[in-house]
Amino acid sequence: MSYKKLGKYIKLIDNRNRDLSDAPLLGVSVQKRFITSVANTIGSDMSKYKLIEKNNFVYIPDTSRRGDKIGIALLKDFDEAMISQAYTSFKIIDENELSPDYLMMWFSRPEFDRYARYHSIGSVREVFDWKDMCEVELPIPSIEEQRKIVAQYQSIANKIKVNEQICEKLEATAQALYKHWFVDFEFPSPLTPNGGIVPYKSSGGKMVWNEELGKEIPEGWEVGKLETVSNLKYGKMLDSDKFLTAGYPVFSGYGVRGYYSEYMYEEPQILVLCRGVSGTGEVKLSPNFSYITNLSIVVELQENVMSKFFTYYYLKNDDLRTLDSGSAQSMITTGDLYFRNILKPKYTIQVQFDNQISKLHNCKEILKRQNQKLAQLQSLLLSRLAVGEEEKKKIAV
Template sequence: MKLNYKLGELIRNIYVKNKDLHCNNLKGLSMTKEFRASTSNIVGTDLSKYKIVAYKQFACDFMSAIRVHKMPIAFNSEMEEILVSPAYAVFEVIDENIILPEYLMMWFRRSEFDRYADFRSDAAIRGGYGWNELCETEIKLPSLEEQRKKVQAYKTITDRIELKKKINDNLEATLTAIFKKMFIEDNTISFCNKKLYELTETIDNRGKTPPNNNIETPYPLIEIASLRTDGRIATYRNCSKFVTEEVYNSWFRSGHPKQKDILMSTVGSLAELKLFWGDKGSIAQNIVAFRCYDNNLPMYLYQYLLRKQHELAAYEIGSVQASIKVSQVIEYDIAIPPKELLDSFDKISTQLTELIYQNEADIDVCHKLSDTLLQRLTLQD
């Protein structure tokens, strides 16, 4: 069996348009190399020009590599067809007796592949990494049996990740339903209104970026990418910058977030909200934390602000980059229920949030295992 190939020998371009409009399952591509729900407004759009991605086919956005230094490639592992932008390339494996499409997707997920695509984008005369460059990319293949073993090992890990995500989704839905039943649907409750600044102090280290690097330490620098995720807890695995213990202990003028602090983004993706859970992590540019004076208020306040997220985002001041003024946000009115209801909700939501946190920790471990498995593919190259 031949081991060394160029991808052009293993894949072929597919160009099937949605001519009869039979498919409306429009998707985009994420930086995590997955299909995601499209945010495009398709009202009045001619979907007959869009491309079909069938079962076991790939879609790729070549235009992103030079902009975001990643190559968004996604694999359709479901029987349902997917509709993607006509700007994307769609392709498939020519012969599954040589390479399994699932193995190829694992190969695309490697950080080494993104670095290579980024390098080729910068090195190209016109800039960019396109179909021709992809086809010229070299790959060394193990036997089909070895490919199957690696695919199965990877699937075992990713299946556990998906299971934990579903459990957390159910816990999130449960918390939302409890909040709605206790505080929205019950018309007998008497609320009092207070300003956000009366209820919280603000942890604000914005203005200057602390010394940091991408070498992992126990002190992650939480940025907006860690808030722009599903769920209520800041996602540590999305942290790409870290500070040293010395910087952590000396640099941050307002201190650090503590458990149950509410994190909010103030620039770019506005009013993204997350709870800080755990004991280590720092915030600086583009994020502030609100710390409640009442220990039984944070879980209610987080859920309350989440329901009002669009109103908080409306505090945008209008500048080159979207941003909101914290001094305006803290004037926001908060409806506070009686203490006994706060205590009850805090107890329930704290318990369920702790379960979510434990599941997130398990997911983090699984991601590290999957990253290790993907890195080992390089040993075959």
């Protein structure tokens, strides 16, 4: 299949917001998605902003401060939107010749990011301008073939999205169960004479006032400092020589940041993000067999004193961002955490809660692993865009 220059198929757009439309103001991320703009527009002349429509493309010509990626996105969720005048917008001239979704797949390839960065020129700042975009070459099969490829890709994307939505619902269920048991104190309790299980507080379970928390808690429960139930450890610095394309996940608190030749923990660990530009105080669970970086504090619990999922959700709901003691950089230390109060329900109640939550957690992990496989399949489809039909047949065989 021969490659064709993109300039033949696209047209520059420069529609200004002269009528002061109230269309949503969007930005573009290096994840190649539109995001709600956080720009301060107070006092700005909104007539200078650009308007775009569904199936229009937007990209950021300045590639200097975006790592190895270029910010580009295809508008799908709005009929009309507003963007910064610094962005470049364009549309496809004839969508019966080139599908916008097919072109967006091409832009989603890491090879395109490398191409755009290589062809960005400038001394003060590097720019991938409109002329450069028009010089992009890509294979353009028949529109029927394009739509077939897009349908395959989108079916995978839809499955990933459905899995993510299910994970969100599972997490919401876990949060609701935590609140029901440990905020409303309606955990199951054998209070009836015949041994029936009933909600604790609403069935007359005895409550006592706790000075540390400033509220009533169930009788027999305690409050202590985090230092009395855990050992807090900083993660470790990384050795770049041990980074791999596959191996054990490196978890920083922001998420998986790559793979490593060794791991620190076999089982998921409770992490508190302790430094960074944002998110300090967030509480996460690491994956199995992971290496934890020094951006996180690991909360290692004492056995048979505190359960993992109860402690995780307690800390997650305990606004640890208020512990930020950094000046130049956002930061939380182990000393900040050690003296934090923590509720200590009876251990048997914690275990019951963990047994319930572990089922939800296991379902989430299965869905996450499915999504990892689906994402790999997406990458394979993107890589095959540049393969000719004869080569595709060889691969299929």
